[in-house]
Structures are given as structure tokens and as C-alpha cells.
Amino acid sequence: MQQTELQQHNINKTQTQQQQFNTNQEKTNMKFAVKTWCKSGGARVGLLQLSSLGIEIETPALMLTTRKGLPAFISPDHLSFLPSPDSRLLQFSPMHFMECPDLKTISNIGGVHRLLGLQGYGFVAVPRDSILSLPEGSSSNKNGASFETPCGRFLVKPLEYMKMISSMKPDLWVSLADEVAASVTVKRNKASVDRTITWLDACISLKPSDGALFGSIVGGCSVEERTRCAQEVAKRNVSGYYIGGFGLGDSIDERSTYLHAVTDLLPKEKPRQVCGLGLPEEVLQGIAAGIDLFDSTYIYHLTLEGFALIFPLNDKCKHKHDSQLCAVTSDYTKINLKATIYRKDTSRIVEGCTCYTCQNHTKAYINHLLNVHEMLAQILLEIHNTHHYLSFFRLIREAITEGKFEEFRQNFIQNRRRHLLAASHSTYEQESPMR
Structure with a gap:
């Protein structure tokens, strides 16, 4: 009996040590540090480290927007022609894989890194992009967020979204958000903030051991709602922040106010990512407010035309x-x-x-x-x-x-x-x- 108890004690001890190891690994997989601050304003230079891949990227940085994990017109062989390591952060939407291959297949292969044969690149999973996965706020509800994709319109619930994240194994990933257009009512905007916070809590409770979580912040064209959302997300245990809701009808003249309303409330030691700022002037506006990571849909649209x-x-x-x-x-x-x-x-x-x-x-x-x-x-x-x-x-x-x-x-x-x-x-x- 004593031997059985001792064996059980050793098993429990091993499990606890493994949990601690996984927790420590999660903390060290992504590191971020601010190296230089602008004397006036929020602009800053930082260093984003993905230790599991041996990648160090200086910020402000551009994440390459992809279709199913690869830039629209650049093959894996041609990626080597781009400056390194600046080009080694690839952003994708899990919604791109709604049709095929299925999640079990992606998981069995080893996630997006092995699926695409790009083990030396960092992958950032974001529900929304400005090419193939567009938020459809009028069809979202309290159960999940709606997206327009090439495969049709999908309502994605937090549990389904987390299954995608667990199967694809991205290095950084953004929590599910209810992003709405600038023209929505005050009531609808408030509901989008409430849902985004609720879904963040669900994502935190279901998150896998690997990958750094960026908490989503929305609020449309309301300083009060963006402030409320930022304050709530800042209380959660997240590795960084995703500031969404831009590029959906908002005014560039008012955007600086919305950005500063959020970034002024966020911890300085964690990275900030934004979606919807693509033009050079918009990028400079975001950097002035303290944004570290940007997407590159601007490049895609330029190239296409x-x-x-x-x-x-x-x-x-x-x-x-x-x-x-x-x-x-x-x-x-x-x-x-x-x-x-x-x-x-x-x-x-x-x-x-x-x-x-x-x-x-x-x-x-x-x-x-x-x-x-x-x-x-x-x-x-x-x-x-x-x-x-x-x-x-x-x-x-x-x-x-x-x-x-x-x-x-x-x-x-x-x-x-x-x-x-x-x-x-x-x-x-x-x-x-x-x-």
C-alpha cells in the first residue's frame, strides 16, 4: 500500500513538473523588450524573440500577409530573396483553412510550420484579414463571430476557433473578436466589446500550452468603449495585444485619438499589434501611438493592381x-x-x-x-x-x-x-x- 502511494506521489510530482515546464516554456517561447523610446510621442523600437525558432525581429515590424500561410504570389523558394530576419513573420487567418485540409490532418502533420515546410518562420494567427477573411458584424451574435470567406459566411464560436489554434500551432495568435464597422449603433458597439471580452476569457481557459496569446481590443469609433475594452484586456494574462476595428469605415483623422486611447492604458513591456493600417501614412500614425506589429495587405492590393x-x-x-x-x-x-x-x-x-x-x-x-x-x-x-x-x-x-x-x-x-x-x-x- 505504501509503495502504491509512493508511486502515485511520484506520478503527481512528475505531472506537476511537466505542467511547470510547459508554463515556463510558454513564457519563454516569445520574449519582447523595448530597446529605445522616442523622446516625444509613443514611437519605440523593440525586439521580438521567438526562442523556439531562434528568430529575433526588431519592431516596429511588418508581418507578411498570406493566403493559407504563404504570400499571395511568392513561393517558398522565393521567400529567401527577401531581407532576413525582417521577412520571417507570416500572418495568416485560420479561416483560410475552413474548406481543407481538415484540422486533424493539419495537426497530424505538425501544424502550419510543417504543413508549409517553413520551420524557420514565425506564424501569427489572426481571425480577420483584409483579403479573404472579412468580419461580418451584422451576422455575429453572442455565440460567435461571423466572417465572409471564399467558402461562404461562417459563424465561428470560441471553442471551434481554439480547435483551429490547437491544430495549427502558430507562434502567436489573436483571441476571437467581434469587430464591427464604424457606422454601427452605440448599443451594437457596446455589445461587441462585451462579447470580445467574454470570448477572450473563453480562449484563455481553452488555450494550448504553446503559442503566445494576444488579447483583442475593439470599441469602434468610441473612445469610451475602446478605453473600457483596453482596461479589461489589460487585466488578463496575455502576452500581447491586438487592436482591431480599424479599416472598417473609420476616419484617418480621428484614428490617432482611438489609438492613443488604447495604447496609453496598456502595459509598456508587451507588444501591440494592429490590423487595418496599411498606407505609409497610416503606419507612421500607428507607430507614433506605440504600435509594434503591422499587417501587409497594402502590398497585396498594390501588387494585384x-x-x-x-x-x-x-x-x-x-x-x-x-x-x-x-x-x-x-x-x-x-x-x-x-x-x-x-x-x-x-x-x-x-x-x-x-x-x-x-x-x-x-x-x-x-x-x-x-x-x-x-x-x-x-x-x-x-x-x-x-x-x-x-x-x-x-x-x-x-x-x-x-x-x-x-x-x-x-x-x-x-x-x-x-x-x-x-x-x-x-x-x-x-x-x-x-x-
Whole structure:
């Protein structure tokens, strides 16, 4: 009898030690530390470490938006052409896998890392994205959140969502949120906050031992509701924060107020992620409020339409163009490579750019590929656009470190406004009849 009790005691002790090990492992799988603060404002440079993968990424950082785990036009072989480790954080929506393969198959394979053969990359699971998984607030209810997907509209309950997370084994994942459009009523907005907090508690109670949980914060166009949600989420045991509800009809002029209302209340030592801020000006606005992680749906939409990013990064990396010719094809940040003026342009997209596309191909070739509808056009464009935007984030981090972020931000905005004004005058002159 004594031997049986001793064996049971050893079993219980082993189980307790294993639980402690799992808890410690969860805490150490993701580490985040702020390295530099901007002297004025909330901008900061941090270091995000995924110790299980041996990845260290400086923030503010861009997470590459994917379709079923991979960028829309970049194959696994071409990912190596992107700057590393900046490009090693991939964001995906579990809703992309609603049709196939099934969760048991993904789990048996070993999660998204092994499913895609990308063990050296970090994966961030977010219910919503701005490409294939759009929140449908009018169809959500107290039981779950509704999403529009290529497979139809789905109501996803917290338990179902957590089964997805457990099977896919992402490194970071966001709790289920009820994100609503800016035009909803006060009552509906309040309900979205209540549901999001309730679902966060459900996700916490069901969360797997691995993967860092980011608590969702919503509140629409109400400072009071966003403040209430941030205060409640900050009380929970989460590894970071996801600030949602942007890009759904909200005004860019009022967005700074909503962002600061949230970030001012959050613990400084934990990372903040946002969805819905894609334009360079929006990214700068988010960084000024203390956001660390951004998605890259902006790159996807640019690439799909045949645009290439060209805004200057430094003295060696500039786009050379004729202001008269490019008035209708450029807005300082990008050019439309479908335009006929690039048909015989043998220059690179950006002179001095070190991306694979600029090192090997010309505007004329990409213009040809676009006009004959070859997918290689999008492949080359997405490689360049991703490389260029990652370099933009690197410059932002340098500006924060040097204490020049606000100067960098104002210069970028003023240069774009100046360019747009000059382009509009040039267009007007070209369209005016000759006297």
C-alpha cells in the first residue's frame, strides 16, 4: 500500500513538473523588450524573440500577409530573396483553412510550420484579414463571430476557433473578436466589446500550452468603449495585444485619438499589434501611438493592381522619372507599371534597390508581363514591394533610434503632399486646351 502511494506521489510530482515546464516554456517561447523610446510621442523600437525558432525581429515590424500561410504570389523558394530576419513573420487567418485540409490532418502533420515546410518562420494567427477573411458584424451574435470567406459566411464560436489554434500551432495568435464597422449603433458597439471580452476569457481557459496569446481590443469609433475594452484586456494574462476595428469605415483623422486611447492604458513591456493600417501614412500614425506589429495587405492590393512602390529610401535608392510623363502614373509612393509610358523603359523600378526584381528586370519587361497577364508580373512586383516596404520599416526604426522619428514622419507626409500638388498641376496643364 505504501509503495502504491509512493508511486502515485511520484506520478503527481512528475505531472506537476511537466505542467511547470510547459508554463515556463510558454513564457519563454516569445520574449519582447523595448530597446529605445522616442523622446516625444509613443514611437519605440523593440525586439521580438521567438526562442523556439531562434528568430529575433526588431519592431516596429511588418508581418507578411498570406493566403493559407504563404504570400499571395511568392513561393517558398522565393521567400529567401527577401531581407532576413525582417521577412520571417507570416500572418495568416485560420479561416483560410475552413474548406481543407481538415484540422486533424493539419495537426497530424505538425501544424502550419510543417504543413508549409517553413520551420524557420514565425506564424501569427489572426481571425480577420483584409483579403479573404472579412468580419461580418451584422451576422455575429453572442455565440460567435461571423466572417465572409471564399467558402461562404461562417459563424465561428470560441471553442471551434481554439480547435483551429490547437491544430495549427502558430507562434502567436489573436483571441476571437467581434469587430464591427464604424457606422454601427452605440448599443451594437457596446455589445461587441462585451462579447470580445467574454470570448477572450473563453480562449484563455481553452488555450494550448504553446503559442503566445494576444488579447483583442475593439470599441469602434468610441473612445469610451475602446478605453473600457483596453482596461479589461489589460487585466488578463496575455502576452500581447491586438487592436482591431480599424479599416472598417473609420476616419484617418480621428484614428490617432482611438489609438492613443488604447495604447496609453496598456502595459509598456508587451507588444501591440494592429490590423487595418496599411498606407505609409497610416503606419507612421500607428507607430507614433506605440504600435509594434503591422499587417501587409497594402502590398497585396498594390501588387494585384500592377503598382510598384518607389518612394525614396535614401540617396542611393531613388526612382528616376520625368515629372511631366509620370504625373498621372505616380503619387510619390508608387507607380502604375501597366501604363504605356513604361513600355520601352529599360530602367529598374528603383535605382539602387537590391531586391531580386530590380537586380534582374526592367520596367519594360514587367509592363509586358502585366499586359499579357502573366503571373510572373505579380511575383516580381510582390518581391519588390515587400522588399521596399521592409526597408521603409528599417528606416523608421533607425529614425526612432536616432531620435528623429517625428522629423522623418513630417518629411514623408510633406513630400507626398508636395508631389501630389505638383502632379495635379501638371495633369491640369496637359489636359487644358492650347490657347
